[in-house]
Amino acid sequence: xxxxxxxxxxxxxxxxxxxxxxxxxxxxxxxxxxxxxxxxxxxxxxxxxxxxxxxxxxxxxxxxxxxxxxxxxxxxxxxxxxxxxxxxxxxxxxxxxxxxxxxxxxxxxxxxxxxxxxxxxxxxxxxxxxxxxxxxxxxxxxxxxxxxxxxxxxxxxxxxxxxx
Amino acid sequence: xxxxxxxxxxxxxxxxxxxxxxxxxxxxxxxxxxxxxxxxxxxxxxxxxxxxxxxxxxxxxxxxxxxxxxxxxxxxxxxxxxxxxxxxxxxxxxxxxxxxxxxxxxxxxxxxxxxxxxxxxxxxxxxxxxxxxxxxxxxxxxxxxxxxxxxxxxxxxxxxxxxxxxxxxxxxxxxxxxxxxxxxxxxx
Numbered sequence: 084x085x086x087x088x089x090x091x092x093x094x095x096x097x098x099x100x101x102x103x104x105x106x107x108x109x110x111x112x113x114x115x116x117x118x119x120x121x122x123x124x125x126x127x128x129x130x131x132x133x134x135x136x137x138x139x140x141x142x143x144x145x146x147x148x149x150x151x152x153x154x155x156x157x158x159x160x161x162x163x164x165x166x167x168x169x170x171x172x173x174x175x176x177x178x179x180x181x182x183x184x185x186x187x188x189x190x191x192x193x194x195x196x197x198x199x200x201x202x203x204x205x206x207x208x209x210x211x212x213x214x215x216x217x218x219x220x221x222x223x224x225x226x227x228x229x230x231x232x233x234x235x236x237x238x239x240x241x242x243x244x245x246x247x
Numbered sequence: 248x249x250x251x252x253x254x255x256x257x258x259x260x261x262x263x264x265x266x267x268x269x270x271x272x273x274x275x276x277x278x279x280x281x282x283x284x285x286x287x288x289x290x291x292x293x294x295x296x297x298x299x300x301x302x303x304x305x306x307x308x309x310x311x312x313x314x315x316x317x318x319x320x321x322x323x324x325x326x327x328x329x330x331x332x333x334x335x336x337x338x339x340x341x342x343x344x345x346x347x348x349x350x351x352x353x354x355x356x357x358x359x360x361x362x363x364x365x366x367x368x369x370x371x372x373x374x375x376x377x378x379x380x381x382x383x384x385x386x387x388x389x390x391x392x393x394x395x396x397x398x399x400x401x402x403x404x405x406x407x408x409x410x411x412x413x414x415x416x417x418x419x420x421x422x423x424x425x426x427x428x429x430x431x432x433x434x435x
Binding site: 237241 | 261412413415418427432
């Protein structure tokens with residue numbers, strides 16, 4: 084029976100970890116995900132004492148592999164890998180996963196920033212439109228003819244009232 | 248052109264509420280007249296606010312593009328006539344017209360440098376703002392005692408018919424800036 088070792092990682096976000104694993108070939112269908120940690124299974128089919136929240140089942144590693152897992156901890160996920168599988172799924176493999184994790188994290192952060200910027204732009208657009216609408220309505224009530232001109236995000240209202 | 252600085256409060260590139268057609272409007276900084284009820288008391292102080300050379304300012308005018316002319320307001324343009332003359336000369340050399348709002352009566356503008364600026368001015372709106380004589384609906388006038396002088400042949404009274412009473416400029420952040428004579432509108 085191959086012993087398991089545990090390796091700390093800085094990866095803390097489950098979705099990003101799953102995306103990183105998919106990037107290195109362990110996509111949906113090859114991964115078991117559970118809020119409650121589940122036991123890992125050894126190459127001979129028996130449950131081991133080690134548990135994990137994200138598990139790559141042994142049949143997707145190699146014929147004689149043991150399950151490989153990631154257990155969630157307050158300081159980040161920890162990789163649980165057997166001695167047998169460590170040459171292929173040890174430190175070097177973990178560097179690949181971590182790089183994909185950081186890349187996915189950067190993509191997510193960029194997407195969140197873009198979404199936040201768009202929300203802010205939309206909020207300002209609505210504010211500008213509310214101002215325009217209020218001024219236009221008041222001007223018309225006072226008898227002004229109003230011309231609305233737009234230049235990108237700026238709005239100009241020209242108020243004319245003939246007195247003859 | 249002279250490199251002497253003009254003390255400026257602000258400008259807008261385009262306005263149809265400060266004279267005939269689309270105009271670049273410049274509010275100079277500094278005025279000693281202190282008219283009660285003045286709309287722009289922030290422009291009274293003579294402390295430097297934005298100092299630009301005539302050349303720098305001219306670049307802003309050129310950037311505006313497609314305008315009929317410039318309008319000088321303030322603040323009091325004639326207290327900076329020396330610095331403004333070379334700027335206004337360059338403006339006129341581009342075929343643009345010049346309208347000046349001043350708190351002085353025309354008869355008070357007798358100095359050599361004031362005469363030079365007047366000689367470059369097409370329309371002069373002159374006189375103190377008198378808050379007891381607010382001019383409601385009179386084009387370009389804040390109070391009824393003020394007078395419009397057509398100093399060149401370029402414009403006459405009919406050219407003011409289409410001047411907007413006021414304008415609201417809404418910035419992308421929602422801040423509204425009024426120009427022209429919005430008092431009646433804003434104070435309703």
